[in-house]
């Protein structure tokens with residue numbers, strides 16, 4: 393009995409997350425620029441897993457809450473989002489349009505506007521359970537565990553192919569078939585105990601943390617997410633579970649869809665194996681900007697100039713040092729209002745769309761000291777065509793911060809700096825319209841949105 397009531401609350405929580413995610417999605421697509429900035433959507437907590445499944449061990453305690461809770465506090469109130477209609481809302485709540493309208497005293501279906509508050513009934517308990525896919529699970533393993541035929545599971549979830557399962561994906565399972573005890577553990581091959589990916593379905597511009605736990609120490613572990621190689625570091629441990637961590641990023645222009653996560657491991661006996669999973673990447677809904685540049689910047693608008701500069705940057709970002717020099721959240725390099733956020737799609741002088749904003753711009757006066765966001769080794773302090781006078785700091789584990797358009801340097805390559813050390817001064821060198829600091833964060837060779845990490849510690 394207690395299991396059933398737990399299951400019911402689990403279903404309600406999941407349903408609410410799904411509905412809110414849909415509402416947020418509509419808000420992002422219908423809303424203005426920069427809807428992604430500062431927006432934060434939580435993971436569904438591990439405890440929300442149904443009790444009949446084997447859960448991976450919880451992530452290490454150092455993990456920050458990447459996103460605040462998604463569950464609304466008053467589930468019967470709903471704020472109408474752009475794109476929502478009485479029809480879509482009625483469909484989500486499995487109720488008739490007329491019932492929804494009369495409950496809210498709406499006399500005409502068109503009299504619904506974004507921002508309007510509606511009273512909705514609590515979702516009906518459906519005759520299916522929702523289940524979140526964990527790494528290593530396949531349609532075959534889920535079907536066996538939940539007493540389904542693989543085909544029935546595919547039909548129930550409208551899966552296009554036999555391996556179309558992404559980590560974190562929600563599946564429908566029949567509630568009737570959920571009453572059995574867990575019969576088999578998640579299908580990870582020995583010595584893998586758990587594979588955790590945070591966030592489960594990352595968006596463009598987000599950092600992804602991949603955590604692998606094993607029953608015995610590995611000789612080596614490497615891998616890739618899509619085309620991006622992963623660098624793992626081993627956490628010191630004298631006993632199982634042995635822990636390996638990699639950090640990577642999702643590019644601002646990364647296409648939406650399923651990405652293959654490939655892990656190549658060699659165990660203590662020298663036995664090699666390859667483990668594959670899928671990670672779903674979602675759009676962030678970045679805004680658009682058009683910048684007006686005078687004729688003297690014409691040479692800097694040449695796409696080849698940008699490509700060459702990105703090659704220089706990529707070469708520096710390709711180095712990997714294991715020691716982690718940051719401790720807690722990053723600190724803002726300057727104080728100042730934000731002029732432009734990460735990821736904004738950019739056109740110049742009304743021309744074709746050819747680039748995106750690779751960092752965050754802070755408005756500050758020329759000569760303001762620029763401070764290191766965390767401790768690390770200075771790997772670049774040089775003039776670049778677009779970024780101007782540029783400092784790049786290696787914080788370890790593939791995490792780098794970059795500081796552009798400086799008037800002058802206060803560090804040299806090879807120097808170790810503490811967090812908050814003055815590394816240079818605000819200027820307007822390179823492709824810049826006036827004094828400001830362009831601040832970048834790269835993780836695993838990918839430029840990502842640095843702002844969340846002023847609040848949370850990088851994993």
Ligand SMILES: [Zn+2]
Nearest residue numbers: 751752753830
């Ligand atoms: Zn900028």
